[in-house]
Amino acid sequence: MIVIIVACLAGGILIGKLAIFSLSNITNLIITLGLFVLLFSVGIDLGCNKEALRNIREDGIKLFIVPVATVLGTGFGSSLASILLKMPLNETLAVGAGFGWYSLSGVLITQMHSVELGTVAFLSNVIREVIALISIPLISRYIGSFEAVGVAGATAMDTALPVIVKSNSPDIAIYSFISGFLLTLLVPVLVPLALGL
Template identity: 50%
Template sequence: MSFKIIASVGLGIIFGHLFLSQELLQYTNIIIDIGLCILLFFVGIDIGRNKKAFSKIKNMGFKILLIPLMIGIGSILGSIIGGFLLNLPVNESSAVGAGFGWYTLSSMMLMQYSSELSALAFISNVSREIIALISIPFVSKYIGDLEAIAPAGATAMDTSLPIISNATNSKAAIIAFITGVILSSSVPILVPILINI
């Protein structure tokens, strides 16, 4: 699966460079949205046909909230450690980490603070998503299904969900979706709080 993702991105770069005109480029966002909706529709079908997964999630109760909480704490602490290596203040590095992989929103929110920090947030969170897409199958295979949700962060509810669903099981896919929703909802709250500390 990871090889297919890397190959698809590589082919897309070649196709875009060689064949895509400026007139067609204005429609790429619409095409991406349609493709993502179709992909998530089929992931939903796969999740919905497994009735046992829903009962297992119900039995977990509020403990399910520990997964996004731990991913959030780990992401922010990891970015603070990375910030020390780059000589960044704690408020800046933690705000970048609080993007949880949602590169468009976090970089736009930090643009008001600093264009350099906005660029760092964009690059960091795009890198997180790419690393997640490549590493999720390996994390699932060698560490565990629930652990495979962590690299995705906020993207566990959209772009990374098909990879998580394919690499794990229906229960983990449902938890990934819930985790992605919670982390995505946290980004517009945590980024302004952390940057203003």
């Protein structure tokens, strides 16, 4: 799975470099359609799996453990980055609060702080997503499925979802979607909050 992900990414970079005209409109359409098909397929899987739906009802509040742990872990990592990189804590917390949603966090931080920090946010969240996509199969195999969901951050509900489901059982899909959804809702709240510290 990791080899396929890296090969697809490298192939996409190569095609993007060799293209004689902009492919961004086409790729945006393909990504959007792909996400719709993916979410529809996950919905079918969940609808067919009565046990997974029953487990969700039984788990209740436990559904929030992964997103809460992700927020706390990201906050800890961002605080450590502040010390190691000698950057202000509010800046590293704001960058981390993107949870992998590079497009929004980069724009928010650029508008609220500076182009430089917005660029750092964009790049660090892109890197987080790429590392997540590559490491999810390994984390799922050697550590655990919920930890794999946490690594994905906000992308657990979209781009990382197929990798998470493929690397685990289909039962994890709803936990992944809920975690990604909640983290996505938190990004526009936590980024400005962190910058205001």
